[in-house]
Amino acid sequence: MDAIVDSPFLPVLSACVIVALAFAAAARLSGSRTAATLAAPAVFLVAYVVTYQKIPTFPPVGAANKVFYVAVAVTLAALALDAFASLPRWALAGLASLVAAGWVGSTKLANPDSIGLVLFPALVLGGGLALWGLDRLAAEPRPSGGGAAALAGLAAVSALSAPALLFGGSSTGVGLCLGLAAGAAVLSADGFLAPRRLGPAAMLGAGSGLLAALDTIALVTRNADPFALALIALAPFLGPLAARLLPPALERRPVVAWVVSGLAILSPLPVIVALLLLRHDNPLAT
Amino acid sequence: MRFLAPLALASFAALGVSAPAFAGADYKIDPSHTHVLFMVDHLGFSKMIGLFGDTTGAVAFDPANPAASKLSVDIKTASLQSQFGPRDTDLKGADWFNVAEFPDMTFVGKTFKKTGDKSGELTGDLTLLGVTKPVTLEVAFNKAGVRPTDKADAVGFSARGSLNRSDFGLKTYIPYIGDKVDLIIESEAIR
Numbered sequence: 001m002d003a004i005v006d007s008p009f010l011p012v013l014s015a016c017v018i019v020a021l022a023f024a025a026a027a028r029l030s031g032s033r034t035a036a037t038l039a040a041p042a043v044f045l046v047a048y049v050v051t052y053q054k055i056p057t058f059p060p061v062g063a064a065n066k067v068f069y070v071a072v073a074v075t076l077a078a079l080a081l082d083a084f085a086s087l088p089r090w091a092l093a094g095l096a097s098l099v100a101a102g103w104v105g106s107t108k109l110a111n112p113d114s115i116g117l118v119l120f121p122a123l124v125l126g127g128g129l130a131l132w133g134l135d136r137l138a139a140e141p142r143p144s145g146g147g148a149a150a151l152a153g154l155a156a157v158s159a160l161s162a163p164a165l166l167f168g169g170s171s172t173g174v175g176l177c178l179g180l181a182a183g184a185a186v187l188s189a190d191g192f193l194a195p196r197r198l199g200p201a202a203m204l205g206a207g208s209g210l211l212a213a214l215d216t217i218a219l220v221t222r223n224a225d226p227f228a229l230a231l232i233a234l235a236p237f238l239g240p241l242a243a244r245l246l247p248p249a250l251e252r253r254p255v256v257a258w259v260v261s262g263l264a265i266l267s268p269l270p271v272i273v274a275l276l277l278l279r280h281d282n283p284l285a286t
Numbered sequence: 287m288r289f290l291a292p293l294a295l296a297s298f299a300a301l302g303v304s305a306p307a308f309a310g311a312d313y314k315i316d317p318s319h320t321h322v323l324f325m326v327d328h329l330g331f332s333k334m335i336g337l338f339g340d341t342t343g344a345v346a347f348d349p350a351n352p353a354a355s356k357l358s359v360d361i362k363t364a365s366l367q368s369q370f371g372p373r374d375t376d377l378k379g380a381d382w383f384n385v386a387e388f389p390d391m392t393f394v395g396k397t398f399k400k401t402g403d404k405s406g407e408l409t410g411d412l413t414l415l416g417v418t419k420p421v422t423l424e425v426a427f428n429k430a431g432v433r434p435t436d437k438a439d440a441v442g443f444s445a446r447g448s449l450n451r452s453d454f455g456l457k458t459y460i461p462y463i464g465d466k467v468d469l470i471i472e473s474e475a476i477r
Contacts, residue, residue, distance in 0.1 A: 008459060008462040051458075052381075052457060052458055053452075053457035053458070053460055054455065054457050056455075057455075061415075061416045062380065062384050062387055062388065062415060062416065063380040063384065063386075063387060064380040064381050064384065065455075107386070107387045108386070168379075169372075169375040169376050169378065169379035170376065170379050170380065170381050171376050171381070172381035172382075172458050172459065173381065216379075216380045217379065217380070220380050220384075220386045220387060221378070221379045221380055221384075221385075221386050222386075223375060223379065281371050281372045281375075282372065283372035283373070283375075283376065
């Protein structure tokens with residue numbers, strides 16, 4: 001029990017769960033799709049502020065500070081585009097990934113080397129794929145899709161990203177990931193009990209922030225493991241795939257589809273951890 | 287007053303200089319005999335010690351007017367070592383020293399105040415992560431003379447000080463990792 005109370009992750013976990021509950025309550029009371037949509041980005045921003053203990057000054061200097069504003073910018077842009085334009089959601093995901101990698105990596109991209117020139121398009125593509133995969137879940141009808149499934153997917157992808165960030169030289173990013181995972185899990189459970197639709201800003205806003213953190217270790221400090229990143233990019237597609245493999249009788253049961261989809265997205269975790277342990281120094285070794 | 291000149295020089299040198307800095311600079315920091323260490327609280331159990339191994343600098347010094355002396359120090363942040371590779375990677379990453387985007391930490395000495403026969407306070411501007419704040423170091427002059435090993439005209443000094451890392455926007459994991467950072471600097475400058 002002491003280990004939990006003394007954990008440096010307790011503040012971020014608590015804050016994210018509280019914010020998630022508050023947004024869930026607001027969405028239920030108001031019936032507002034916007035409140036439900038903004039919940040996940042809000043959880044990400046709170047996770048950032050509690051983990052880094054600051055709201056970065058604007059304009060942000062340094063990649064870690066840009067992560068916060070990537071999430072803010074993509075959330076607002078996705079809200080606006082959803083309301084006033086009719087861009088396909090895959091295009092929004094691609095744009096969000098482009099903004100994340102381009103802004104976070106701008107210092108390096110100003111004087112690109114050969115590795116950067118390969119990394120940048122790969123990260124935009126992989127990030128766009130991951131964001132589209134998550135947002136696609138939100139847009140799919142139940143029982144295998146919907147807001148609850150997308151939020152479970154976001155929680156799972158956050159959990160997958162934690163070891164990638166830890167081994168990539170960002171122990172701070174672990175707190176960010178755990179906070180987002182906890183908050184998204186709470187929102188997912190609430191979304192399962194009270195199903196509601198989510199706008200693209202939900203997955204793109206929170207997901208782009210997470211993506212920006214991963215872009216930082218990939219583009220700026222160059223410590224990211226490419227295999228781990230590839231698995232994270234593909235993970236959101238494992239949910240619908242697993243749900244489709246279920247026997248029809250089970251696939252039609254929302255609780256089964258929801259649990260199986262979420263666990264399927266989380267399933268690469270042991271592979272990612274094993275890969276990182278095999279290919280990198282263990283930052284937790286004493 | 288006689289001691290003040292070498293003390294001022296020593297104190298300037300102490301801050302770690304790299305730099306091509308000034309025309310007619312008298313002394314240059316000797317990187318092989320300059321050590322910039324920092325200590326920060328780790329969960330209340332101990333102090334974690336880190337070291338920057340690449341420090342250079344230049345001092346322009348007028349013995350008749352030590353207060354007008356100039357100092358510029360450049361510490362390469364990528365030279366950080368803490369005796370544990372994964373932690374070094376973390377500390378050099380974007381969440382801490384962000385060495386990819388901020389490869390240099392600089393100190394420019396501004397004012398010197400004598401506090402004893404062989405000691406004084408040197409205040410200057412430290413620039414870290416793009417943020418510049420004043421930092422004061424307590425400087426002790428150790429020795430001036432010709433080094434027997436290489437016949438270089440040398441001065442040596444020790445400096446101590448502290449800063450709050452949060453002043454430079456480096457707030458990660460406070461209070462688990464302490465806000466206050468103690469500095470230990472040992473340096474020689476030669477000409």
